[in-house]
Amino acid sequence: MELMVSDVSEDAARFLWQTTLSCLKFHEPSLTPHPDDDLIKDLPIDDDDISMDWPREWAERRGFHESNLPDWPKNWPVTIRNYGRWLDMGPH
Numbered sequence: 001m002e003l004m005v006s007d008v009s010e011d012a013a014r015f016l017w018q019t020t021l022s023c024l025k026f027h028e029p030s031l032t033p034h035p036d037d038d039l040i041k042d043l044p045i046d047d048d049d050i051s052m053d054w055p056r057e058w059a060e061r062r063g064f065h066e067s068n069l070p071d072w073p074k075n076w077p078v079t080i081r082n083y084g085r086w087l088d089m090g091p092h
Helices: 010-024 047-062 080-088
Strands: none
Touching (some): 047 080
């Protein structure tokens, strides 16, 4: 989480750290996410979690509808760090 706070809000970093860890807690061998891990290629996380569940959970915590999140920026890899940047682009 500390590796992301210079690029991402503390709230987004904490949300992603907790959410990612909860998805990986039963994986063997144990995995620790890194901010530059690709959520699709590097980590065994369901695509629906990343594209549907996480935005909805974030929006609910922040008090807006998930449809108010912007489109994913073109050419951004789907890293944990970029995901946090994207979440921070939503309404405050």
